Amino acid sequence: MSETYKKEIVQHIIRNLLDIQLLRIVQAQPTWGYKIKKQVEADFNVKLRHGALYPALNSLEQKGFLESKKQKKDGRARKVYTITENGKTYLQTYYSVLQGQLESRNIKSN
Amino acid sequence: MSETYKKEIVQHIIRNLLDIQLLRIVQAQPTWGYKIKKQVEADFNVKLRHGALYPALNSLEQKGFLESKKQKKDGRARKVYTITENGKTYLQTYYSVLQGQLESRNIKSN
DNA sequence: TACAATATGTCCTCTTTCGGACATATCTTG
DNA sequence: CAAGATATGTCCGAAAGAGGACATATTGTA
Numbered sequence: 001m002s003e004t005y006k007k008e009i010v011q012h013i014i015r016n017l018l019d020i021q022l023l024r025i026v027q028a029q030p031t032w033g034y035k036i037k038k039q040v041e042a043d044f045n046v047k048l049r050h051g052a053l054y055p056a057l058n059s060l061e062q063k064g065f066l067e068s069k070k071q072k073k074d075g076r077a078r079k080v081y082t083i084t085e086n087g088k089t090y091l092q093t094y095y096s097v098l099q100g101q102l103e104s105r106n107i108k109s110n
Numbered sequence: 111m112s113e114t115y116k117k118e119i120v121q122h123i124i125r126n127l128l129d130i131q132l133l134r135i136v137q138a139q140p141t142w143g144y145k146i147k148k149q150v151e152a153d154f155n156v157k158l159r160h161g162a163l164y165p166a167l168n169s170l171e172q173k174g175f176l177e178s179k180k181q182k183k184d185g186r187a188r189k190v191y192t193i194t195e196n197g198k199t200y201l202q203t204y205y206s207v208l209q210g211q212l213e214s215r216n217i218k219s220n
Numbered sequence: 221t222a223c224a225a226t227a228t229g230t231c232c233t234c235t236t237t238c239g240g241a242c243a244t245a246t247c248t249t250g
Numbered sequence: 251c252a253a254g255a256t257a258t259g260t261c262c263g264a265a266a267g268a269g270g271a272c273a274t275a276t277t278g279t280a
Contacts, residue, residue, distance in 0.1 A: 003203075004199065004203070005199065005200050005203045005204075006203055006207070009200070009203055009204050009207055010207060012204075013207065013208075015267090015268090016126035016127060017126060017127075024211065032227080032228090033227075033228065033229095034225095034226060034227050034228075035226095035227095038226095049268080049269070049270080050227090050228075050229085051229085051230080051231090051268090051269080051270075051271090052267085052268075052269090053228095054227095054228055054229060054230090055229085055230090057228095058229090074277090075276075075277065075278095076226065076227070076276075076277075077226095077227070077228090077275085077276075078226090078227070078228095079227085079228070089114065089115065090115050090119070093113075093114070093115045093116055093119055094115075094119050094122075095212060097116070097119055097120060097123065098123075098208055098212070099212060101134065102205060102208070102209060102212070125237095125238090142257080142258090143257075143258065143259095144255095144256060144257045144258075145256095145257095147257095148256095159238080159239070159240080160257090160258075160259085161238085161239075161240075161241090161259085161260080161261090162237080162238075162239090163258095164257095164258060164259060164260090165259085165260090167258095168259095184247090185246075185247060185248095186246075186247075186256065186257070187245085187246075187256095187257070187258090188256090188257070188258090189257085189258070
């Protein structure tokens with residue numbers, strides 16, 4: 001029953017909250033674009049366009065929420081992202097707002 | 111500190127998760143467009159265009175997540191929305207996905 | 221040596237959304 | 251009576267985003 005809309009909802013989140021998801025993933029562990037794409041697609045069974053992903057990552061770096069270093073590991077040239085303090089604060093605040101909604105499902109009815 | 115981004119984040123949520131917010135508000139209590147607008151703007155101190163709100167409500171009704179009845183109370187002709195079972199299920203599923211993210215902030219690191 | 225996978229980027233067209241205006245009707249208050 | 255609040259809707263030009271292609275380089279595999 002609650003599975004009915006699950007895929008649609010995950011797709012909705014990936015589309016509309018992509019920046020939040022990226023911050024969340026990078027916060028959990030420094031990583032790079034291609035891995036994020038593969039990981040998200042495997043974990044959630046949705047498609048994540050790299051034409052949307054890479055610009056989003058660059059945008060988050062420009063905003064100062066992510067930092068990147070070009071590394072050459074396993075013979076691969078990767079752009080590894082790390083979350084910044086501002087990024088952590090932003091994500092924390094975002095989740096606290098959502099948490100507030102999860103806790104109090106009621107809205108003031110003046 | 112966590113107040114730094116709060117307004118920006120609330121605006122982000124209103125923009126990108128408007129349909130979810132509407133379902134949440136209507137689920138808490140049957141209500142109508144104009145009241146939602148005033149309520150959201152007062153509660154969160156952000157602007158909610160009625161040019162975005164009314165089409166969004168109609169869209170949710172077309173999807174079968176909301177139902178509306180035109181009422182004349184207090185001498186006012188209002189279109190009062192009620193959440194449907196499908197709407198409840200959708201919202202519930204949405205929040206359960208977000209909840210899952212709140213609980214496990216870690217993502218599988220193969 | 222091809223072909224697939226890894227890895228990151230841009231570009232173009234189409235569609236959607238944004239911000240704000242236009243529109244209309246009723247009710248309340250000064 | 252006029253102005254503001256309540257209440258719901260559409261429309262238009264501009265901006266943003268979606269889908270998918272084009273582009274390039276290296277590495278691993280058949």
